[in-house]
Amino acid sequence: MTSNIKKWAAEFIGTFWLTFGGCGSAVLAAGFPNVGIGLLGVSFAFGLTVLTGAYALGPISGGHFNPAVSVGLAVGGRFKASELPGYIIAQVLGAIVAGAVLYVIATGKPGADIGGFATNGFGEHSPGGYSMMAALVAEVVLTAIFVIVILGATAKRAAGGFGGLAIGLCLTLIHLISIPVTNTSVNPARSTGVAVFGPSIAISQLWFFWVMPIVGAIIGAVIYKALLADDNE
Numbered sequence: 001m002t003s004n005i006k007k008w009a010a011e012f013i014g015t016f017w018l019t020f021g022g023c024g025s026a027v028l029a030a031g032f033p034n035v036g037i038g039l040l041g042v043s044f045a046f047g048l049t050v051l052t053g054a055y056a057l058g059p060i061s062g063g064h065f066n067p068a069v070s071v072g073l074a075v076g077g078r079f080k081a082s083e084l085p086g087y088i089i090a091q092v093l094g095a096i097v098a099g100a101v102l103y104v105i106a107t108g109k110p111g112a113d114i115g116g117f118a119t120n121g122f123g124e125h126s127p128g129g130y131s132m133m134a135a136l137v138a139e140v141v142l143t144a145i146f147v148i149v150i151l152g153a154t155a156k157r158a159a160g161g162f163g164g165l166a167i168g169l170c171l172t173l174i175h176l177i178s179i180p181v182t183n184t185s186v187n188p189a190r191s192t193g194v195a196v197f198g199p200s201i202a203i204s205q206l207w208f209f210w211v212m213p214i215v216g217a218i219i220g221a222v223i224y225k226a227l228l229a230d231d232n233e
Contacts, residue, residue, distance in 0.1 A: 002060055007083075008090040010061035014053040015094035018065045019193040022046035022175075023118035024102050026183075043175035046184070051168025058164060066187040067091055067210075072147035072217030076225055077233070078154070088189075095193025103197040118194050119202035120185040120209045128180035135182045136212055142174045143186045143216030144223065151224045155233060185209040186216070 025045035122135035
């Protein structure tokens with residue numbers, strides 16, 4: 001049986017990788033002169049972090065890397081609620097360390113301007129100026145779908161070995177949809193990790209990117225259990 005220390009370490013590293021890889025691509029490479037990777041590249045970066053992390057670390061901890069996902073899996077009956085505190089603490093710490101490392105790199109040149117630092121927001125802090133209601137709908141709906149995909153792709157009846165691929169591609173699609181709306185959270189740890197080092201408005205709006213993804217995750221888990229789950233799940 002895998003020890004809690006190993007599980008927490010895997011969640012710390014996986015969430016570090018997700019935050020550093022995804023947000024790092026946005027801060028360092030998205031608009032780089034002439035060869036910037038743009039919205040498409042950032043979306044794939046987030047998906048690739050989850051895909052690679054799921055295969056490398058999933059066998060140890062389940063590969064959540066996201067407090068909302070951990071809550072959704074607990075509601076869906078795939079994860080012990082008693083393990084939530086340890087997982088969430090490890091995830092948030094991993095994200096904050098990733099934010100710190102990224103901050104050191106991003107400010108490591110003369111005249112560096114970190115801008116929004118890949119933080120999430122609505123209203124004036126939304127990349128496209130979208131309202132709080134638009135952000136609410138996007139974060140709740142997309143997190144719900146994300147949890148449904150995770151539960152379905154990791155079910156016993158699912159094709160073996162392909163869960164990480166489906167989950168990574170789902171997160172890519174989520175970012176393609178919602179980067180203009182909120183800069184895409186669906187992950188309270190990822191939001192926290194960069195908000196600590198970003199503009200003050202990111203901290204003032206951070207509560208939103210804890211509440212809405214968790215609400216969405218609960219809704220997704222309830223929908224899956226009620227309408228889609230096998231009797232054996």
